[in-house]
Amino acid sequence: MTNLVLFGPPGAGKGTQADILKEKYQLVHISTGDVFRYNIKNETELGLTAKSFIDKGQLVPDEVTINMLNAEVDKNAEANGFIFDGFPRTENQADALAELLKGKGTEVKAMIALEVEDEVLVKRLLERGKTSGRKDDADEAVIRNRITVYYEETAILKEYYKKQNKYYGVDGVGSIEEITERISKVIDNL
Numbered sequence: 190m191t192n193l194v195l196f197g198p199p200g201a202g203k204g205t206q207a208d209i210l211k212e213k214y215q216l217v218h219i220s221t222g223d224v225f226r227y228n229i230k231n232e233t234e235l236g237l238t239a240k241s242f243i244d245k246g247q248l249v250p251d252e253v254t255i256n257m258l259n260a261e262v263d264k265n266a267e268a269n270g271f272i273f274d275g276f277p278r279t280e281n282q283a284d285a286l287a288e289l290l291k292g293k294g295t296e297v298k299a300m301i302a303l304e305v306e307d308e309v310l311v312k313r314l315l316e317r318g319k320t321s322g323r324k325d326d327a328d329e330a331v332i333r334n335r336i337t338v339y340y341e342e343t344a345i346l347k348e349y350y351k352k353q354n355k356y357y358g359v360d361g362v363g364s365i366e367e368i369t370e371r372i373s374k375v376i377d378n379l
């Protein structure tokens with residue numbers, strides 16, 4: 190199984206690239222943000238819990254997120270491999286993912302990180318907010334909070350995967366095709 194973690198701050202382009210890569214490499218794409226938004230839209234219990242955190246630009250608690258992720262992986266027992274997008278975001282989540290994949294006789298093969306500077310991120314997210322209907326993209330303070338949370342809670346995962354020799358940084362600025370090309374080079378050499 191080829192299991193990839195697509196990593197990077199909010200607005201780095203993970204979702205865009207994951208949509209292309211899942212077709213190219215026949216992988217199942219799991220975006221925790223998308224699953225939360227689906228649940229919010231359908232007013233499920235999970236959605237209700239998640240909404241209160243997401244609207245403020247905070248992380249949804251680990252326990253909730255990890256249970257949700259486990260369920261999504263279990264729904265796709267036949268997968269060739271997964272692209273995890275938006276997960277893990279904390280060390281607890283990374284440990285939980287390792288455990289889950291170990292139980293299936295597999296592991297994370299690589300973390301591919303899209304590197305984009307903050308001011309570009311804010312611009313991209315505000316632009317996306319004009320059309321995405323995402324409340325967390327419409328408000329600059331919420332966007333900046335998400336970026337702060339990324340540096341305070343999530344960025345440490347770079348070291349986590351570096352220690353395991355699984356970290357690959359990719360320049361996330363350029364055309365969509367150029368970035369897909371850069372990521373593909375990493376995947377093809379795994």
Ligand code: ADP
Nearest residue numbers: 199200221222223243247248249254275276278
């Ligand atoms: P972005 O990467 O643009 O911030 P996502 O769609 O990945 O957006 O996530 C939106 C929101 O969903 C996050 O700001 C956070 O509140 C919540 N979320 C997504 N994934 C996780 C996660 N792994 N752990 C905790 N909260 C999460």
